[in-house]
Amino acid sequence: MSSEVSSAEPIRVVVIGGPTASGKSALAVDLAEDLGGTVINADSMQVYRELAIVTARPGAEDLARAPHRLYGFLGAAEVCSAALWRERALAEIHAAAAEGRVPILCGGTGLYLRALTHGLSEMPEVPPEVRAEARALHTRIGGAELRRRLAEGDPILAARLHDGDSQRLIRAWEVLQETGRPLSEWQEQPARVPEGMAFFTVTVLPERAALYRRCDLRFERMLEEGGLDEVRALMALNLDPALPSMKALGIPQIIDFLKEKISREECVRLAQRDTRRYAKRQMTWFRNQVHANLMVEKQYSERSDAKIFKNIRQFLLTGHN
Incomplete structure (x- = not known):
């Protein structure tokens, strides 16, 4: 059955977005446990199997509290597009609803969330060999020359x-x-908006200084919990450096440290700086591009805001935002 087919009663979907280290994953699992929900990943790096620690994927305790989907479902050698993720997410939403569970989308990749809620233009299928040739060309001539040819x-x-x-x-x-047609031309086609679904969007946007402190602490904790070994194993795969998985936050700096190009202190400093910059861009995107039904302007902590749960329960019962 197509994921685009509508039904008389729309599937009610909760969407939780926000920057890295904002506590949105904790909110998602609390909601899933409380409401009988399934957490569906909407983070473009947490889809990669080999990147559990460096992307702060949910651990065993959270996985035991509620079902989690679309975490680590692709190998690091693959590319996860918004279109691929959207197709999988729609299937997981329907699967959760069929089981009588509440679909709870959680992630900080704004492009993915927009692709789900607003739809995507029809895109062409590109054979793997053409994709591999394009990556090889980029590696050979570099981004500036490829952009000139494009x-x-x-x-x-x-x-x-x-x-x-x-x-x-x-x-x-x-x-x-x-x-033979430019991608910009493909993108101008009408978007395919999912039918038969109603969305309630929560954005978690903490105070910036507190968020930055959490970003810094998260990277240090990731190193302590085995991040270096995880990146060593990733390096052993000899993957194309242009792949998305090789550009996840912290990975380029850890690779440089493991290759003894920079010190551990410099690795930490640069990775924390880039993470803060990324979090700032996410904050800007969610403030300006998302019309949230509920904005939480503080760090989410376990069951800290009864208003969130109350509003979402009302949406699930009535369908009203």
């Missing part, structure tokens, strides 16, 4: 991207090679 066939998208945006450059190039 500009000849897709000047609109080339103007939007920068030389270091390897994932999007490669995607635009592979689509152009496979279809």
Whole structure:
């Protein structure tokens, strides 16, 4: 059965978004335990099997409290697009509803959440060999030259991207090679909005200084809990550095440390800096791009805000936001 087919009674879906280290995962598992829900991952790095520690994937205790889906379902050698994630997420939403459970989307990847709630334009299928050729070309000639070549066939998208945006450059190039049409043209097609679903969106946006402290502490804790060994195992796979999994927060710095290019202190400093910058971009995106039904402007802690639970229960009972 298609994930786009509507039903008389819409599936009520809870969406929890916010920056890294904001406590949204704790909120999701508390809600899932309280409401009989299934937590569905909406973080673009937590989809990779090999990145459990460095991406702070839910641990054994949380997994025991509620079902979790779409965590670690892809290998690090693969690329998870918004379209692929959306297809899997829609299937998991329907599966949760069929089991009488509340689907609870949780993550900080705004593109994924927008793709789910607002839909995506129809995109072409690109064979794996074409995708591999595009990655190999990028590795050989670099981002600046690939962007220059892309500009000849897709000047609109080339103007939007920068030389270091390897994932999007490669995607635009592979689509152009496979279809003969620029990706910017494909993106202008009408979006496929999911039918038969109602969404209640919560954004968790803590005070910035407190969030930054949590970002710093999270990276230090990740190192203590086995992050170095996890990255060593990732390096042993000899993957293309342009792959998304190789660019997850902290991984480039840890690789440089393990290769003895930088000290441990410099590794920590740079990784914490980049994590804070990423959290700041996430904060800006969720404030400006998401029309939340409920905004939580503080760090979420276990059952700290009865208002969240009350509003979500009302939505589940009545369908009203």
